Amino acid sequence: MASARENPGFEIVDPRFAGYLLGNAELEEIATGFRWIEGPVWFGDADCLLFQDLPRDRTMRWSEAEGLSVYRAPSHFANGQTRDRQGRLIACSHRNRCLTRTEYDGAVTTLVTHHAGRRLNAPNDVVVASDGGIWFTDPVYGIANDYEGGRQTSEQPPALYRLDPDSGEVRPMATDFDGPNGLAFSPDERRLYVSETGDQSRPNPRQFIRVFDVGPDFALSGGGIFHTVEPGYCDGMRVDEDGNVWSSAADGVHCIDPAGNLMGKIFVPHRVSNLAFGGRMKNRLFIGGSHTLYAVFLNRRGAQSP
Numbered sequence: 001m002a003s004a005r006e007n008p009g010f011e012i013v014d015p016r017f018a019g020y021l022l023g024n025a026e027l028e029e030i031a032t033g034f035r036w037i038e039g040p041v042w043f044g045d046a047d048c049l050l051f052q053d054l055p056r057d058r059t060m061r062w063s064e065a066e067g068l069s070v071y072r073a074p075s076h077f078a079n080g081q082t083r084d085r086q087g088r089l090i091a092c093s094h095r096n097r098c099l100t101r102t103e104y105d106g107a108v109t110t111l112v113t114h115h116a117g118r119r120l121n122a123p124n125d126v127v128v129a130s131d132g133g134i135w136f137t138d139p140v141y142g143i144a145n146d147y148e149g150g151r152q153t154s155e156q157p158p159a160l161y162r163l164d165p166d167s168g169e170v171r172p173m174a175t176d177f178d179g180p181n182g183l184a185f186s187p188d189e190r191r192l193y194v195s196e197t198g199d200q201s202r203p204n205p206r207q208f209i210r211v212f213d214v215g216p217d218f219a220l221s222g223g224g225i226f227h228t229v230e231p232g233y234c235d236g237m238r239v240d241e242d243g244n245v246w247s248s249a250a251d252g253v254h255c256i257d258p259a260g261n262l263m264g265k266i267f268v269p270h271r272v273s274n275l276a277f278g279g280r281m282k283n284r285l286f287i288g289g290s291h292t293l294y295a296v297f298l299n300r301r302g303a304q305s306p
Helices: none
Strands: 010-012 028-032 037-043 048-053 058-063 067-072 078-083 089-093 098-102 108-112 126-128 134-138 159-163 170-174 180-185 191-196 208-214 220-227 237-239 245-249 252-256 262-267 272-278 284-289 292-297
Touching: 028 058, 037 089, 037 284, 037 292, 048 078, 048 284, 078 126, 089 126, 126 180, 134 180, 159 180, 170 220, 180 237, 180 245, 191 237, 220 245, 237 272, 245 272, 252 272, 252 284
Parallel strands: 037 078, 037 272
Antiparallel strands: 010 262, 028 292, 037 048, 048 058, 058 067, 078 089, 089 098, 098 108, 126 134, 134 159, 159 170, 180 191, 191 208, 208 220, 237 245, 245 252, 252 262, 272 284, 284 292
């Protein structure tokens, strides 16, 4: 049996990464034929994965037992999605420029559309903290063209926001971004990682992962460069139980330790957009590789979430 170290589907930069891999678990192709996969989120209680076929304006559902089906169409060009502390689906809509919540009965509630009297741009990715606060990024990508939402006019600069679950107040937490994208908390929620994918209308846009310290009243400090992904850039990311960051990249998925050092790579045939831990033990990494959904079992679990 080949060891993980000998498997050409992985690159081990730091010896610790070898311990995260399983010698007999390789990258699997789960489903294909999409246009661009985004927003994977695992529903353990339903034993299924939801993800976006974004340019086709539909949310897909996949399970080991039942295979592939359409969960919602149209999705209003939904992108990033997560679950709140009650297990409900929270999704970012490019087309409607808002956040939505799917209730237990299937009804869809719009949570936020504006800040300071102006429309949001196109919420891109979202996470929910343990206190129920909903953090989301709001770049202009979803309204910049007709492929992923439809061209519309931006009314305010890109920003990172927090939506209070009780008051409904939406508060900008960081505004010094050109293009805030994927985001993830460390397991203790003392750090927040946010990918900066830049202003795509300019040559050589800023592209790196930033890290913020989370203080009292959710105030953020720091915000320096945590890691620069090469090749490509970080679109989406997840954090494992030990605080390692698993980032999308042009050549697959990169595993980065809490100090910002690259530990290893999982090579994927197509550019990766986003990823999510799932499966019964939360040790299966689902990967959106352009038009194909992949998965790989790891010797590591994703950080706890609803």
